[in-house]
Amino acid sequence: MKTLLLCLFLLSSPVLAGTVLLKPGDSIKEAVAKAQEGDVIILSAGEYSEHEIIIRKSLTIQGEGMPTINGKEQGDIFIVAGENIHFKNLRIINTGKSNIDDSAAIKFFDSQHCSVEGVELDNTFFGLHFSNSSNLTIKNNKLISRAEREYQTGNGIHLWKCKDSMIEGNHVEGHRDGIYLEFVTNTISQHNTVDGNKRYGLHFMFSHDNSYIKNTFRKNGAGVAVMYTRNVVMRDNVFEENEGPSSYGILLKDITDSEVVGNIFRKNTIGIYMEGSSRTLFKNNAFTSNGWALKLMASCDNNTFEANNFIANTFDISTNGSVVLNTLKENYWDKYEGYDLNKDKIGDVPYRPISLFSVIVEKIPSAVILWRSFMVTLLDRMEKIIPAITPENMIDNNPKMKPYDLS
Amino acid sequence: MFKLLKYSLYDILKSRFAILYTIFMVLVAVSIYQVSEDLAKVSLSLLNIMLMIVPLIAAVFATTHFFNNLEFTELMLAQPVKRRNVFLSQILAVIIMLSAAILIGFGIPMLLWGADESILILLAIGIALSIVFAGLAFLASVLTRDKAKAIGISLSFWIYFSLIYDGFVLYLIYSLSDYPLEKTTLSLVFLNPVDLGRIIMLMKLDISALMGYTGAFFQNFFGSAKGMFLSSSIMLLWISWPIATAMRIFKRKDF
Numbered sequence: 001m002k003t004l005l006l007c008l009f010l011l012s013s014p015v016l017a018g019t020v021l022l023k024p025g026d027s028i029k030e031a032v033a034k035a036q037e038g039d040v041i042i043l044s045a046g047e048y049s050e051h052e053i054i055i056r057k058s059l060t061i062q063g064e065g066m067p068t069i070n071g072k073e074q075g076d077i078f079i080v081a082g083e084n085i086h087f088k089n090l091r092i093i094n095t096g097k098s099n100i101d102d103s104a105a106i107k108f109f110d111s112q113h114c115s116v117e118g119v120e121l122d123n124t125f126f127g128l129h130f131s132n133s134s135n136l137t138i139k140n141n142k143l144i145s146r147a148e149r150e151y152q153t154g155n156g157i158h159l160w161k162c163k164d165s166m167i168e169g170n171h172v173e174g175h176r177d178g179i180y181l182e183f184v185t186n187t188i189s190q191h192n193t194v195d196g197n198k199r200y201g202l203h204f205m206f207s208h209d210n211s212y213i214k215n216t217f218r219k220n221g222a223g224v225a226v227m228y229t230r231n232v233v234m235r236d237n238v239f240e241e242n243e244g245p246s247s248y249g250i251l252l253k254d255i256t257d258s259e260v261v262g263n264i265f266r267k268n269t270i271g272i273y274m275e276g277s278s279r280t281l282f283k284n285n286a287f288t289s290n291g292w293a294l295k296l297m298a299s300c301d302n303n304t305f306e307a308n309n310f311i312a313n314t315f316d317i318s319t320n321g322s323v324v325l326n327t328l329k330e331n332y333w334d335k336y337e338g339y340d341l342n343k344d345k346i347g348d349v350p351y352r353p354i355s356l357f358s359v360i361v362e363k364i365p366s367a368v369i370l371w372r373s374f375m376v377t378l379l380d381r382m383e384k385i386i387p388a389i390t391p392e393n394m395i396d397n398n399p400k401m402k403p404y405d406l407s
Numbered sequence: 408m409f410k411l412l413k414y415s416l417y418d419i420l421k422s423r424f425a426i427l428y429t430i431f432m433v434l435v436a437v438s439i440y441q442v443s444e445d446l447a448k449v450s451l452s453l454l455n456i457m458l459m460i461v462p463l464i465a466a467v468f469a470t471t472h473f474f475n476n477l478e479f480t481e482l483m484l485a486q487p488v489k490r491r492n493v494f495l496s497q498i499l500a501v502i503i504m505l506s507a508a509i510l511i512g513f514g515i516p517m518l519l520w521g522a523d524e525s526i527l528i529l530l531a532i533g534i535a536l537s538i539v540f541a542g543l544a545f546l547a548s549v550l551t552r553d554k555a556k557a558i559g560i561s562l563s564f565w566i567y568f569s570l571i572y573d574g575f576v577l578y579l580i581y582s583l584s585d586y587p588l589e590k591t592t593l594s595l596v597f598l599n600p601v602d603l604g605r606i607i608m609l610m611k612l613d614i615s616a617l618m619g620y621t622g623a624f625f626q627n628f629f630g631s632a633k634g635m636f637l638s639s640s641i642m643l644l645w646i647s648w649p650i651a652t653a654m655r656i657f658k659r660k661d662f
Contacts, residue, residue, distance in 0.1 A: 243618040269619045291616030312447050314616035334448075364584045366592050367577065368616060372605055374459060375573035 028053050028061075028069070035059055043067040043090065051077050051096075058084035063091070066120065071095045071105075078106040080114065087116045095124040102154060104129035108136070116141060126154035127175065136165035145174040150198040150221070155180040159187070167192060177203040178220065185209050194218070200225045201242075212237055223248040223268060232258040240266040248273045249290070255280060262406070264288070270295050271313070278302050286406045287311065292318055292358075296394075301325035309403045310334060314371065316353040317394065318362045324393035328353070332400040340401045351399040354390045356383035408492040411483065415500035418476065425504045428464065432512020435460075440520050447612070450525045453513075454608055457533040458601055459569060461509065465537040466561040469501045469544035474554040481662050494657045498545050498650060505537040525611040532604040535642050539600045540565065542649030549656045568601045576602075589620070593628070597638075600645040607638050 018039040020031050024046030031041050037057050045065030051074045055061075061078075068091040071077040075096040078087070087106060096103035104126035108114060111130070115137035121127045127143040130136060138157060147153035156172035158180045159165065167189040172178040178194035181187065181204035190213040194201040201217035202224045204210070211233040217224050223242035226232065232255060239249035249265040252274040263285045265271035271290040272282075275297035286309045287293035293313040294305075298321030305326065310316050311334045330346070338349035357376050361368045370376050383390060419425050439452045473480075476497060483493045513530055540561075547560035576595050580588060596602040609617060628634040 243615055245619055247618070267615050269615050289615060291613065291619050314613040360581070364580055365620060366589050367580050368620070369592050369596055369606065369609075370573055370577055370580075370602075371609060371613060371616070372454065373573040373602065374455075374569050375577060377455075 022048075024048060024067070032059065038084075043069075051075050053078050055080045055085055056082050058082055060086040060088065061090065062086075063089040066091050068093060073097065075101065076104050076107050079109075080106060081109040081111055083112045083114070085111060085114045087119055089118045091120045091122070092124065093122045095126070097125045097152065099151075099154075102126050102129060104154070104158070107131075108133050111136075115139070120144075122146075124154075126158055127156040127172070129155075129158045130162050130165075131160040132162070133159075134163045134165065136162060138165070138167045138170060140169040141171075143170065143172045143175065147174060147198065150176055153198065155203075156194075156197070159184045163187065166190075171195070172197065174198070177201075178217070179203070181205075181207045181210070183207065187211075188213065190214050192216070194220065197221060201239075202226065204229060208232075211235070216240075217242070217249075219243075220247075222246055223250065223270075225251040225253070226255060227253040229254075230256045230258065234258070234260045234263060236262045238264045238266070239268060239271070240264070242268045244269060252277045252280070259283075260285060264406075265290055265293065273297075274303075275299050280304075281306070283307050284404065284406055285309070287313055287316075289313065291315065295319070296324075296326060297321075298323045303327070304329070306330055307400075307404055308332070309406055310353070311403065315355065315358040315361070318354060318358040319391060319394065320362060322391045324391050328394070328396040330398050330400055331396055332403040333396065334403070336399050336401075338399065345401050347399040347401055351396045352384070352387065352390060352394065353396065354394050355380045356389055359389055408496060411488070411492055411496035412499055414479075415476070415496050416503065418479070419472065419500055419504045422472075422475075424468065425508065428468070428505075429508040429512050432508050433515060436513045436516040440516050446521065446523045446526065450523075450529055450608075450612065453526065453529050454605070454612075457529055457536065458605055461505075461533045462536050462540040462569065462601060463562075463565050465505050465540035466544045466565045467558060468505070469498075469541040470548050470554070470558045470561045472501050473497065473545060473548040474557065477662075484662060490658045491654065494545075494654050498541060498653075501541050501545075502538050505541060506534045509533045509537065525608070528611060529608060532607060535646060536600060536604055538646045539642075539649065542646065542653060546649045546653040546656075549653050549660055568599050572599045573602065597641050600642065603638055603642050603645065607635065607642075610634060610638075 018036055020035055020039060020041045022031055023044050028048055028050050032053060032055055035041060040060040040062060043063045045067050047068045047070055049070045049072055051071040066089060069077060071094045073094050073096055077092050077095055092105040095105055105121045105124040106116060107129040109131055111133040113135045116128055117139045119141045121143045123146050128138060143156045145153045153176050155177040156175040157167060161183040163185045165187045169191045171193045173195045175197050176199045178197040178201045184207040187210045192215045195218045197220045199221050201220035205227045207229050209231045214236045216238045219241045242249060247269045249268040249271040254276040256278045258280045260282045261284055265287045267289045269291040271287045271293040273295040276299045279302045282305045284307050288311045290313045292315045293310050294317045296317055296319050298319060303326040305328045308331045310331060316333060333351050333353060336347055336351045338347035340347055356379050435456055439449055443449045443452060480493060509530060543564045544561040548557045551557050580592060596606055
C-alpha cells in the first residue's frame with residue numbers, strides 16, 4: 001500500500017508542477033494541448049508565429065527575455081476560457097483587424113482568477129479583451145496601437161460584464177478607447193497612463209462601485225467620458241491636454257452618488273462637462289489653464305463643489321440655463337476681486353463665477369474671438385455691478401482668498 | 408537722411424516727453440510685477456496696457472510731434488533734400504522713441520524678475536501697435552492743416568479701433584448668429600490692428616478655449632504655426648500701409 005502511494009506521488013508530482021520549455025519554432029498550440037492542469041509553459045526569447053491559440057485549462061504562459069508572438073494580422077492570438085490562467089512577460093504583436101470578431105491579443109471568456117502581467121502589445125486591434133469574467137489582475141502592461149483613424153482600431157483594455165478586478169500600472173496608447181468598461185463592478189483602476197487614444201482615454205457605462213485612482217489621461221481625442229453609473233470614486237487623477245471642440249477632461253453623463261476628489265485638470269478645452277448628474281462631490285480638485293473649467297448643465301442637481309482651485313482658466317463656469325440646483329462653496333477663484341476685512345481668509349463679497357461673456361459664448365461660440373477686448377471687459381464689468389443675464393444662484397458665498405495647497 | 412534723423416531724435420529727447428513716457432512705463436511695469444504672483448498674470452495685466460494705453464500715447468504723441476516740428480520740416484523742405492527723407496526721418500524718430508520707451512520701461516523689470524515667451528511677444532505687439540498708430544497719426548496730420556483737427560482724427564482712430572469696432576463686430580455676430588460666420592469674424596478681426604494683436608496673445612494665453620471651436624477651419628488656423636504666421640504678416644501690412652499712404656500725400660502736399 002505504501003509503495004503504491006509513493007508510486008502515485010512520484011507519478012503525479014511532475015504533473016502538478018510541470019514546466020514545459022519552448023523555443024522559437026515550437027508550436028504553442030501543441031504544447032497547450034499536451035499540457036496538464038497547472039502547468040507552466042515557458043517561452044524562451046525569439047519569435048513565434050501563431051494565432052487562435054485556445055486555452056481551456058489553468059496554465060501559466062510565461063516568457064523569458066520577452067519572446068514575441070506574431071499573429072501575422074490574422075484573428076485573435078490567444079483565446080482563453082477557464083480559471084487560474086496567467087500570462088507573464090510576453091510580447092504579442094499584429095492581431096487581425098476586424099470589427100466583426102473584435103480581434104484581440106488575448107481574449108478571455110467566462111474566466112475567473114486570471115492575470116496578465118508585464119505583457120507588451122504592439123499593433124493590436126483590441127488589446128486585452130475580457131467578457132463575463134471576474135477576479136482579474138491586469139498589471140504593468142504596455143499596449144500600443146499604431147492606427148491612424150478611430151475606426152481602424154479597437155479598445156486597449158476592454159472589460160464587458162466583469163467584476164472584482166484590478167487594472168494597475170498599464171500604459172495604453174493609440175487605441176480607440178484606452179480603457180473601456182461596460183457592466184463592470186467593484187473594479188479598481190490605478191496608476192495607469194492613458195495617452196493619445198483616438199476617442200476616449202477612459203470610457204465606462206453602467207459600471208457601478210468602481211474606483212479610479214492616480215491615473216493620467218493625456219491628449220486623448222475626446223478626453224474621458226463616463227455615463228449612466230453610480231458610486232464612482234475618482235481620486236488623484238490627472239486629466240490634461242485634451243484639446244478640441246468636443247474634448248473634455250471628463251464628461252459626466254448621468255453619474256450619481258459619486259466622488260471626484262483631488263484630481264488635476266490642466267489645459268483641457270473643457271475641464272468637466274456634466275449633464276444629468278446628481279449628488280456628486282467635487283472637492284480639492286485643481287482646475288488650471290482650461291478653456292472652460294466647468295460646464296455645468298442645468299440638468300444637474302445636488303452636486304457640491306467645495307474647496308477647489310480655479311486658476312488661469314479662460315472661463316470658470318458656464319451653463320445653459322438659469323436654474324442652478326448645485327452648491328458652490330469655499331473654492332478659490334483667481335478672478336475673485338473681493339476683499340477680506342475680518343481676516344478670516346474668506347472673501348466678504350460673494351463671487352459669481354459666470355461672466356456675461358461666457359453666456360454669450362455659450363450661445364454663439366464664434367464670439368470667443370472677442371475675448372479680452374476692451375468692449376467685452378466693459379460688458380463684463382457692467383454685468384458684475386448690475387447682474388441681469390447671468391444666473392443669480394450660481395454663486396460662491398464664501399470664496400477663499402488664497403489658493404489651497406493641492407499638488 | 409541719417410543727419411536728419413539725428414536732429415529729429417535730438418529734438419524729441421529735448422522735449423522731455425520721451426523721458427516722462429519711459430518713466431511711466433517703468434512705473435507701470437514695476438507695479439504690475441509687484442502685484443502679480445506669476446508671469447501668466449503679469450502678461451494678462453500688461454495686455455491691457457499694450458492694447459489701450461500704448462496706441463493712445465503713440466497716436467497723440469506722433470500728431471503733436473508732427474505739428475511741433477512743422478516749421479523745421481518746412482525749412483528742410485526748402486533745402487535740397489528729398490521729401491521722402493524728411494518724412495521718414497520724422498516718423499522714424501517718433502517710432503524709435505516710442506519703441507525705446509517700451510523696451511527700456513519693460514526691459515529693466517523683466518531683466519530683474521524674469522520673463523516668458525508670452526511677455527516677449529506682448530512687447531513685440533506693443534511696439535507694432537506703436538508703429539501702426541504713429542503711422543495713422545502721421546496720416547491724420549498730413550490730411551489736415553490744423554493741429555487740433557489732426558489730434559481729433561488720431562483720437563478717433565484710437566477710439567474706433569479699440570472700442571467701437573469690437574462693439575460693431577459683437578453686434579454683427581449677435582444679430583447674425585444663425586449663419587456660419589466663423590470665417591467672416593476672423594477676417595473682420597484682421598481689419599483691426601488692435602484686435603490682431605489681441606488674437607496673437609489669445610493664441611498664447613487661451614489656446615484651450617480657442618480649440619473649443621467647431622469647424623476644421625479654426626482647428627487649422629489656431630492649431631498650427633500657420634495662424635501665428637498669417638496674423639503676423641497682416642500686422643506687417645498694418646504697419647506699412649498708413650506710413651506709405653502718409654508719405655505719398657506728404658510728397659505732394661503744398662505746405
